[in-house]
Amino acid sequence: MELVVFEKQNAAILKIVGDVDLYSSPQVRKKILALMKKKTENLLVDLDGVSYMDSSGVATLVEALQLMKKRRGKLKLFNLRPAIRDVFELSRLDKVFDICEDENQAMAAISEG
Amino acid sequence: MSNVEQLRQKINDLTSLIDVTSIITSTLDLDELMSLVMEKAQEVMHAEASSIMLLNEDTGLLECEIALGKVQDKVKNKIQLKIGQGIAGWVAQTGEAIIVPDVSSDSRFFSDIDQNTGFQTRSILAAPLKVKDKVIGVAEVINRLDAHPFTKENLEIFETFCRQVALAIENARMHHYMLEQQRLRQQLESAHRIQQSFMPQSFPDSAQERFLIYGKNIPATAVGGDLFDFVKLDENRLAIVLGDVSGKGIPAALFMARLISDFRYYCNRAESPADLMEFLNQALLQRSQQGMFVSLVSMLLDMKTGKLIISNAGHLPPLWWRETDNRIERVENEAGIPLGILEDVDFDNQIVNLQPGDTILLYTDGVIESHNEKNQMYTLDRLVQEIRPPVPEPHDFIEQLINELKRFQGAVNQHDDITLLALRWR
Numbered sequence: 390m391e392l393v394v395f396e397k398q399n400a401a402i403l404k405i406v407g408d409v410d411l412y413s414s415p416q417v418r419k420k421i422l423a424l425m426k427k428k429t430e431n432l433l434v435d436l437d438g439v440s441y442m443d444s445s446g447v448a449t450l451v452e453a454l455q456l457m458k459k460r461r462g463k464l465k466l467f468n469l470r471p472a473i474r475d476v477f478e479l480s481r482l483d484k485v486f487d488i489c490e491d492e493n494q495a496m497a498a499i500s501e502g
Numbered sequence: 503m504s505n506v507e508q509l510r511q512k513i514n515d516l517t518s519l520i521d522v523t524s525i526i527t528s529t530l531d532l533d534e535l536m537s538l539v540m541e542k543a544q545e546v547m548h549a550e551a552s553s554i555m556l557l558n559e560d561t562g563l564l565e566c567e568i569a570l571g572k573v574q575d576k577v578k579n580k581i582q583l584k585i586g587q588g589i590a591g592w593v594a595q596t597g598e599a600i601i602v603p604d605v606s607s608d609s610r611f612f613s614d615i616d617q618n619t620g621f622q623t624r625s626i627l628a629a630p631l632k633v634k635d636k637v638i639g640v641a642e643v644i645n646r647l648d649a650h651p652f653t654k655e656n657l658e659i660f661e662t663f664c665r666q667v668a669l670a671i672e673n674a675r676m677h678h679y680m681l682e683q684q685r686l687r688q689q690l691e692s693a694h695r696i697q698q699s700f701m702p703q704s705f706p707d708s709a710q711e712r713f714l715i716y717g718k719n720i721p722a723t724a725v726g727g728d729l730f731d732f733v734k735l736d737e738n739r740l741a742i743v744l745g746d747v748s749g750k751g752i753p754a755a756l757f758m759a760r761l762i763s764d765f766r767y768y769c770n771r772a773e774s775p776a777d778l779m780e781f782l783n784q785a786l787l788q789r790s791q792q793g794m795f796v797s798l799v800s801m802l803l804d805m806k807t808g809k810l811i812i813s814n815a816g817h818l819p820p821l822w823w824r825e826t827d828n829r830i831e832r833v834e835n836e837a838g839i840p841l842g843i844l845e846d847v848d849f850d851n852q853i854v855n856l857q858p859g860d861t862i863l864l865y866t867d868g869v870i871e872s873h874n875e876k877n878q879m880y881t882l883d884r885l886v887q888e889i890r891p892p893v894p895e896p897h898d899f900i901e902q903l904i905n906e907l908k909r910f911q912g913a914v915n916q917h918d919d920i921t922l923l924a925l926r927w928r
Binding site: 411418443444445447448449450451452453454455479480481482484485 | 746748749750751790792793794795797816817818838839840843844867918
């Protein structure tokens with residue numbers, strides 16, 4: 390698994406490359422908690438490199454969402470492959486997360502409110 | 503040394519080696535074993551003291567496990583060396599045995615230990631403890647009592663001792679590891695039985711009842727995060743749930759156990775399945791852990807009329823076999839997301855009026871996402887195709903679906919928890 394973070398304006402973009410499952414999601418969680426410590430205002434998660442995500446992976450993103458909400462920041466997911474989109478839609482999590490097409494749309498969604 | 507003396511020495515060495523072998527096979531207590539062997543080594547080499555340092559894999563340091571001689575209490579479990587530090591550190595680094603006839607003229611010697619203990623090291627014989635070319639520790643005998651230097655013959659026999667000791671240490675560790683694994687396995691087996699006991703073990707089958715119900719849970723590992731349960735609230739109403747906690751294994755199992763107790767507590771207070779979802783959502787949010795959530799179907803059956811109220815919190819849609827129409831319907835709720843994620847979520851109630859012969863099937867994603875040897879997924883469509891008239895009564899229906907699923911999986915390991923529940927109106 391590869392995790393890359395870069396800052397853009399008032400957001401941190403976390404790019405995840407690899408499967409996000411029971412074994413790898415603790416790594417993602419650690420990275421997200423580190424970003425929370427750094428007082429990241431908004432978090433964008435790029436899922437282009439993710440072809441498989443199980444419910445442990447989704448739980449990690451749920452925790453990120455809950456933490457961002459507490460600090461009134463925003464969490465956006467973008468670049469979801471069809472299989473990942475299915476994971477979210479099947480469990481109605483597409484109603485929970487803000488899912489954007491791409492980075493531009495996600496950045497715009499942050500400033501829109 | 504004359505030939506006769508050499509032969510006598512060889513015989514002594516071989517005898518001591520046999521002694522070491524018998525020590526090694528006599529005990530699995532590692533400390534006792536190492537002490538006995540080093541006593542023997544000291545005796546054979548005519549040495550004043552000896553020690554075994556083992557490599558701690560976590561810290562990368564050599565730690566003194568066994569020390570024999572007059573300052574043993576100051577050394578055992580107290581001395582640590584880095585790899586490369588001192589004679590022992592050098593042996594660990596290079597993997598080579600060494601004779602140091604006079605430590606005072608050897609720059610590798612680490613004199614701090616003598617300064618702290620008051621012991622005076624003069625000469626050292628040191629050899630690595632190796633398992634499959636990997637150094638796991640270092641053994642040393644120190645100061646020959648007869649003031650002669652340690653000999654090449656001493657070194658050879660000591661290296662042989664060390665090979666035996668290294669193997670014995672490895673065996674003892676393996677034995678310890680296997681005992682630990684066995685203990686864990688036994689605990690998980692108990693945990694499995696305990697978890698299964700949280701879910702219904704018997705199913706009402708009285709001729710007076712107008713319904714039949716049966717469910718089965720097969721966790722992927724000993725314990726899992728799927729659940730199902732049902733409770734008769736009074737003579738008219740039966741509350742039923744089936745769900746899937748995020749994640750797997752022990753965390754999911756603990757979460758599931760608490761959720762079943764929450765269900766049993768709130769099902770009497772809630773006015774409808776949607777109302778129950780709100781109670782459960784609040785309860786889960788109050789003790790939210792690492793984003794864990796659960797998708798759940800909650801149903802309330804009127805046992806007199808067959809009216810079934812269904813609420814769905816982000817779970818897969820229940821399948822409704824309609825006997826009179828000979829078809830299957832997916833029961834879709836408008837609202838509802840998994841529980842434990844957000845506050846103020848709306849849940850709705852869907853009403854299904856069951857007719858005689860109708861069956862409702864609930865299932866978790868472990869069923870439809872099962873894979874076979876060709877890496878194909880079972881899918882919801884295939885599950886739907888499996889439901890054909892005559893649809894058997896719940897027990898046979900569920901067992902038949904599970905058998906079919908097992909046939910599909912073939913030799914592929916089950917990678918997610920599987921739970922199925924069927925409710926039939928008659």
